[in-house]
Amino acid sequence: MSAEQSPHDVPSAAQLVESVREWLQNDVLTSTTGRVQFHSRVAINVLAMVERELTMGSRQETDHAARLAELGVASQAELASAIRTGALDDRIDDVVAAVRASVVDKLSVANPGYMRRDDQSS
Amino acid sequence: MSSSPDPRGELADAISIALDGRAVGGLTRLSGGASRETWRFEADGEPLILQRQRAGDTRDMEVEASVLRAAAAAGVPVPRLLASGRFDHGARYMIQSWVDGETIARKILRDDAFADARVSLVGQFASALAAVHSIPIDDVPGLPTTDQVAQYRQSLDDLNAQLEQSHPAFELAFRWLEANRPTSARRTVVHGDFRLGNVMVGPEGLRAVLDWELAHIGDPMEDLGWLCVRAWRFGSELPVAGVGRYEELLAGYSAATGSPADPEALLWWEVLGTLKWGIMCMLQASAHLLGFSRSHELAAIGRRVCENEYDILLALEGRWSSLGVS
Numbered sequence: 324m325s326a327e328q329s330p331h332d333v334p335s336a337a338q339l340v341e342s343v344r345e346w347l348q349n350d351v352l353t354s355t356t357g358r359v360q361f362h363s364r365v366a367i368n369v370l371a372m373v374e375r376e377l378t379m380g381s382r383q384e385t386d387h388a389a390r391l392a393e394l395g396v397a398s399q400a401e402l403a404s405a406i407r408t409g410a411l412d413d414r415i416d417d418v419v420a421a422v423r424a425s426v427v428d429k430l431s432v433a434n435p436g437y438m439r440r441d442d443q444s445s
Numbered sequence: 446m447s448s449s450p451d452p453r454g455e456l457a458d459a460i461s462i463a464l465d466g467r468a469v470g471g472l473t474r475l476s477g478g479a480s481r482e483t484w485r486f487e488a489d490g491e492p493l494i495l496q497r498q499r500a501g502d503t504r505d506m507e508v509e510a511s512v513l514r515a516a517a518a519a520g521v522p523v524p525r526l527l528a529s530g531r532f533d534h535g536a537r538y539m540i541q542s543w544v545d546g547e548t549i550a551r552k553i554l555r556d557d558a559f560a561d562a563r564v565s566l567v568g569q570f571a572s573a574l575a576a577v578h579s580i581p582i583d584d585v586p587g588l589p590t591t592d593q594v595a596q597y598r599q600s601l602d603d604l605n606a607q608l609e610q611s612h613p614a615f616e617l618a619f620r621w622l623e624a625n626r627p628t629s630a631r632r633t634v635v636h637g638d639f640r641l642g643n644v645m646v647g648p649e650g651l652r653a654v655l656d657w658e659l660a661h662i663g664d665p666m667e668d669l670g671w672l673c674v675r676a677w678r679f680g681s682e683l684p685v686a687g688v689g690r691y692e693e694l695l696a697g698y699s700a701a702t703g704s705p706a707d708p709e710a711l712l713w714w715e716v717l718g719t720l721k722w723g724i725m726c727m728l729q730a731s732a733h734l735l736g737f738s739r740s741h742e743l744a745a746i747g748r749r750v751c752e753n754e755y756d757i758l759l760a761l762e763g764r765w766s767s768l769g770v771s
Binding site: 362365366368369372399400402403404406407409411412413414415416418419422423425426427429430432433434437438439442 | 611612613614616617619620741742744745748749751752754755758759765766768769
């Protein structure tokens with residue numbers, strides 16, 4: 324959501340989450356061990372993911388909707404179903420390209436470092 | 446649950462009876478999963494392992510015990526099975542020899558102590574798998590024969606419905622798998638979860654193949670493909686268990702079985718394995734989302750599903766023409 328449309332004061336949602344993540348990183352991680360430290364690390368990763376989604380999510384939603392419209396389907400569920408029944412087999416390359424773009428978007432939020440360099444920050 | 450004031454003493458007594466009266470001590474619980482508990486103990490000073498099945502687990506541990514016996518006879522390195530059966534209170538159990546070594550993948554892949562092991566492991570895995578696949582099927586009655594594609598198709602449908610999700614990349618994967626099934630007619634015992642984490646490794650290499658509870662009857666290439674799934678590389682660049690190249694695995698397996706292994710079948714099973722792991726990630730997230738086990742760790746695994754979608758799309762780049770006009 325753009326700043327003009329939001330009734331909220333700063334910090335933004337992403338900045339709030341960022342502040343908690345920084346606390347986990349700087350204070351909690353260094354003063355814990357074993358299982359709790361491991362779960363702190365997981366929490367840091369989760370919050371970083373949420374920050375990325377808050378930042379990129381709205382653009383990704385628009386792009387996703389445009390890709391679905393381009394393939395003539397109204398929803399992701401409809402695309403999945405069309406792939407399953409073969410209804411879009413005559414456009415298989417377009418389908419694969421659209422699915423791939425969505426998956427790259429998902430990973431850009433979930434774990435960007437997992438991807439090949441040429442798919443990162445696309 | 447036992448009503449005894451000392452359930453550990455009661456378990457030690459039950460083990461002692463199972464081992465013909467040997468003196469049991471030092472019972473230490475190693476892990477407790479949803480379906481079974483693992484304990485370490487000593488009998489007359491010999492270190493042993495007890496696995497005890499929990500109520501509600503539908504698998505029959507006695508089948509697993511028979512697979513272990515058959516695997517040993519076929520030359521697979523496995524822990525020695527000392528006893529198996531049912532305790533008085535009804536739980537199935539197996540008692541095996543303790544094999545020393547390391548199971549943690551990241552240590553095996555990174556620690557200097559395993560530098561020599563890393564060179565030998567792919568060849569040893571290939572030989573061990575060839576031995577697993579040489580077990581006569583008739584020696585191990587009771588193993589499931591479910592078609593893997595059908596089984597995971599059902600799992601995905603169930604999870605998609607429960608979580609109100611859809612996964613176009615997985616639908617593409619199922620279409621491709623159906624259209625490109627390997628023609629191999631070989632049906633053998635399959636270990637079902639052969640990877641780092643489920644093998645005991647020493648500085649010299651493979652010591653024992655563990656965790657046989659997912660053993661079933663199927664295409665032997667399933668075990669090789671599963672070993673190549675990216676999740677089981679634990680961050681390493683090398684495709685086979687994080688320690689070797691495809692060519693090494695195929696050459697080692699072909700040499701051990703005496704017949705050539707098909708790289709296309711290996712790819713097919715790696716794709717299916719990747720799909721399976723993606724569905725298992727959904728399953729773990731569902732345990733959190735549906736309230737069985739609230740945990741941010743399980744929740745986060747839900748966002749690892751797309752890692753598997755990505756790997757499938759990379760593996761099948763340029764291979765979609767079997768589905769339609771390209």
